[in-house]
Amino acid sequence: MKKIENKKITILGGGVSGTGAATLATELGAKVFVSDNSCERDKELIRFESEFGKHSKKIYDCDFAVISPGIDPRQSFVKKFDVLNIPIFSEIDFSSWFTKSPIIAVTGSNGKSTTVSLINQILLKGGFDSMLGGNIGISFALNILQEILKEKKETLHVLELSSFQLENCKKLEVDTGVILNISEDHLDRYNNFNEYVSAKMNLVNLIKSGGQYFYNSNFNFLENKNRKDITNISFTSSKICEDYSKYQYFSDSKFVYNGNKEKIIDLGKTNLKGKHNHENILAAISVSSLYMENSEIISKEIENFKPLKHRMEIVSKMNGVEYVNDSKATNLHSTLSALKSYGENVILILGGLDKGNTDFTKIQRLFKSTIKIIITYGKSGExxxxxxxxxSSFKYIESFDDCIDYAMDKSTPGDVVLLSPGCASYDQFDSYKDRGERFCELVNKKLEEKKV
Structure with a gap:
């Protein structure tokens, strides 16, 4: 384990990642300084030496820095660390120095949270001491600290990694890496799509020699053509290949098959609908089968798994209308995936804050017969x-609350009111979670009023 006692460490950003990194570093004897650009003094950070509302020159008085994923590394104050030859690491990189336990890392534009949650649930049921962390909202640093303090010996770390987290990962050593898919996203941070792809593909560089790389072969550019020292294993929901290895799985719209082309899961019995979720299931099975051979546990856990909140979450079914919360759909590809789950009569709610110059005409070109009306809201709605x-039949309403009210008024039996915004939430909400919770609240309140 790397020694950091008495090292001076600057923590840039005080969110989940920053607070976790500061806590771990302090417990290991480092001298921590937290710098957060938010003007609100976070009560979680009071126990550390810290500053708020700015990044002063004091941030450079350190041996190295740990940067939170929400901070754009292109900002001038971040670039100055390089000028001063001060190393800068991600929270994920930093935390990995203090564990020798295997690490499973999953990235992709969509489906990460569902996939890592599935893998974690399967491994826990299989008797493994699996710890879920990363972009799913659980600090990897705090998981490492728990592992150290409780002297855990048989831990498996399952990490969800975003492109922002992967940008500054240089030392992370991954045993098993998974890339689910890559589509246009975060083009408000990256100069172009290729730059975004490069950030995601950095995961391949972080896999240990002798490790495994699982990728979705529906995306040809995900194939690893450079690393000959790792095992490349594909999964697919689009085709049946003739030569499959032990850990390869594929699916059609009804079943999951193993390498012997035996049916192992009836997709109709799962709670995860849509081709995109079938691909998440394939990835979870592939990874889990590396660590355990009990296919019955794997199958049972997949069948029992419930969709995560804000991801194709059925809020209510009343008077023939289904209300679905897919607030986690913060890019176009995720919205398109959601629409594939329906045949017709969808009242689609789009909007919020676009993360680039997204071409939303794709929705109608691909799903004209599926959509009854599109209602947009927020900063990008117009x-x-x-x-x-x-x-398309469409309507723009600036206020989210008024938008939901209008959508419900327009619904008739047989309709699906689908919140799948295709945009970030930050124009009217703190997060996609807040947006999803508000949707559920508004839907349930209005349905209750209709009962009276």
Missing amino acids: RICEQIDQI
């Missing part, structure tokens, strides 16, 4: 309407 005004 621009979305401008794109679809020739090809």
